[in-house]
Amino acid sequence: MNYSKEINSEGFAIIEAIYSDSEVEKIISEIEKVTQAKTDNATFRKSDDLFAIRQFHKEIPETLPHVFNNNLLEFIKTNFGENYFITKSIYFDKPEKSNWFVSYHQDLTISVNKKIDVKHFENWTVKQNQFAVQPPKEILENNFTIRIHLDRTTKDNGALKVLNASHKKGISRVENIKLNEEIETICEVEKGGIMIMKPLLFHASNKTTNNERRRVIHIEFSNQILPNELEWSEKAYFN
Structure with missing residues (x-):
């Protein structure tokens, strides 16, 4: 399962059958246990269009033995190496009648432990x-994201659409991209499959039109040490 060439050239790859149906159901079961018990948790965001859990791997660590099964561990080792760790994780649950959509963007920020003055770290926010904070592009270029699909995801229930190889443009504003000249791919993924994505890849998602739920676990990875006293605030090892 070596997709490194495809990931580096196109900025993404889709790999099916990383999880069996029973493994997916175990993950869902652990999520439901916690979400039913912690309805007022600060890291939970709930609306008619989206339910999200930030710091997912910390909020529901019971899922991690199922998430990092042998297939995923082997995939990460083969394609990226052995020195990576989790830097951020979010669980998305897009309901059947969701009107939530996201326009084209890059994932430009990382989660850190404090706000300090560090050269080339900018656009600070607090949530x-x-x-x-937005780090130098060299950090973002070496990171990667895995999106784990707990439901079949198609163009009709908000599958990501991406601009192929757009991660090679560096950090850019979407208005500077000529969309009519780009190659766009809709990343449909079967239940139990994953999508790998580089943070600088331009990506978006549409509204749901087919009354089908979409649940995804989004996990970001890095192998880099931050400068000065900055630390990855969600840093966690998975093997």
Whole structure:
């Protein structure tokens, strides 16, 4: 399962059958146990269009033995190496009648432990007592994201659409991208499959039109040490 060439050239890859149906159901079961018990948790965001859990791997660590099964561990080792760790994780649950959509963007921020003056770290924000900052592009270029699909995801229930190889443009504003000249791919993924994505890849998602639920676990990874006293605030090892 070596997809490194495809990931580096296109900025993404889709790999099916990383999880069996029973493994997916175990993950869902652990999520439901916690979400039913912690309805007022600060890291939970709930609306008619989206339910999300930030710091997912910390909020529901019971899922991790199922998430990091042998297939996923082997995939990470083969394609990226052995020195990576989790830097951020979010669970998304897009309901059947969701009107939630996201326009084209890059994932430009990382979660850190404090706000300090560090050269080339900019655009600081704070959400739910969590500091986020845009690091130099060299850090983002070496990171990767895994999106684990707990439901079949198609163009009709908000599958990501991406601009192929757009991660090679560096950090850019979407208005500077000529969308009519780009190759766009809709990343449909079967239940139990994953999508790998580079943070600088331009991506978006549409509204749900087929009354089908979409649940995804989004996990970001890095192998880099941050400068000065900055630390990855959600840093966690998985093997």
